[in-house]
Amino acid sequence: MKKLLIAVLCLALLIPAFALADGTVKIGVFEPASGDSGAGGKQEMLGMQYANKECPTIEVGGETYNVELVYADNGSSTDKAPSAAQQLVSNNVSVVLGSYGSGVSIAGSKYFEDAKIPAIGATCTNPQVTAGNSHYFRICFLDPFQGTVMATYAFKELGAKTAYCLAELGNDYDVGLSHYFQETFEALGGQVISDTFPTGTSDFTSYLTNAAMYQADVFFCPVSIAYSTQIIQQAAGQNVQFPILGGDTLDSNVVANAAKGTNVTVTISTFYQEGANAAFDEGFKAWLNSDAEAMTNNGGNNMISAVSVMGYDAYYTAIEAIRAAGTTDSAAVMAALPGVTLNGVSGAIAFDETGDAIRTSAFIKSVDTATGDWVFVAEQTVE
């Protein structure tokens, strides 16, 4: 018995020697797997996991490295984010991906900066994430842009004159995006009423009543998925007449599901529309269909969320940066990142001097309430 044990232990020691790769490069995944944004964070992670499956090794300086994803759950909350960030730092990751939600990205940023680890945000759209630092990059558009897109769409395409904005109190993403929406909408000549609700609210009936009382033409609520499904269902219960508009966070099949079978119009701006890259769509869906856990994390069906696509592109951006650096050293990867360009699934990616991706267009899509699918409405470009 003892001999057998020793033999097994010796074999176990030999296994790493048999592996093909010469080493491992760690990529940190700084995403919420629980909390209000858990559903979105999991979908963003799916894109990274799929990309990791597709491209599990990388050639650095003539040696082949295994790419390992190191996960840290920031719990969708700014007080849990620092410990999740420290966890990644102590794991010696070369680069960090994420997070879904700007507030947690900002909260974790300092720890990456101190450890000289670069971070690549996939869908955190608040300007403050990358402003004034040299280690945080992002591959998506920004809230001023997104706010302008939605305000322009509401005013010009929907002919709205009064807009009601609702944001979660203290959430950087919500409040920021509402603010930019308001700025543009008022500049165009519209009127905006804005309210905020405290974290943990589930009764939105009075806010919907407020919007109806103000005779709002649109209801702009760029909130977390957990709140938006509540808002949509309660709006259906109250027979509201105005469309509900949102930002990229609402681009989830969970939201589409909530709107299914109701008479509520839900229209949002986002990064990707299913069908734009057939090869990716097909591969990703096949992977979801074959992996039960991935399917559950995607909300139980194989609809592709834009955040998954962004997670996928973020992973390849990181790979490209490590390749360009020629080493797994995080400081070198950081130095290489500004020069990285990539033709991603969501479009061409190149960074400007603050570390933001240069993007000029966003997709607008809306829920088909009969089928519960997202349908393409328009591609809005702002210069």
Next chain:
Amino acid sequence: MWNTIFPYLLSGISVGGQYALIAIGYTMVYGILRLINFAHGDVFMVAGILMVYISASGVPLFISIPLVLILTSLIGYLIEHIAYKPLRQAPRMSVMISAIGVSYTLQNLVLYITGGLNQLYPTIPWISNSITVGSASTKIVTIFTPFLTILLVFALVQLINHTKIGMAMRAVSKDFETSQLMGININRVISVTFVIGSFLAGVGSLLYFTNYTTVIQTSGAMPGLKAFVAAVFGGIGSIPGAVIGAFIIGIAENIIKGLDIILFKAGLIAKPLGLATFSDAFTFALLIIILAVKPTGLFGEKTTDKV
């Protein structure tokens, strides 16, 4: 003016009724054990999660609803049996900490099972339909809630005042030790209290989640806290107090959410002030004021009304 206030009042009465059903659980347990059962809000949330999973397994509603209520009562009983009963002779603070532990256990258990994803509550026919009442469109459950709440409270008061177990509960709430000496089976009384409290929380969760259809592991925290505030507000230990406190809290927070537009339409302010932000702050401030003026709460004075 009435048309402006009415929709908020309606939301308030409805949410107030749901808070009331939770608040009764707090107040009854306090009345008998002098324990703030912090896990009560989570029992309410677990009832919601149970409904989600039982419905998803294809069980028809006429079975799943009673099943959820029975299981919720059973959970309440088990919590008392496992976490509180062994601490009967321990200082009250130990039991309180045990309650906090139960609360976190339930939340993390649900987090583990659901994976942190929000679950969509099943649609219960009829009460989920929309109706128009005066100037407001709402779900039928909104109208239905206060009536059902009052009916249940009435039944509960009958039980407490006119049955043997009710008499035992009143006795225990007045004097724990003496009633034990008089031959009352304390453990049975306490178990029944937890079963009733959990049953009402289960009914509350049916009504609440039909209106606000998403359940996550933290769903019980805010309603639980509000219901606790309502119980303190009405005078903890008093059932009518908890119910009236809950309705006041529910109505007040909804009126404050709409205060801007109400004042605006009444011509008192020229432009919106963003008062809705303060809906929770105002609710809790109201609590502080009441407690400062009347520390025992609205109905907490009469010690004879402890159950």
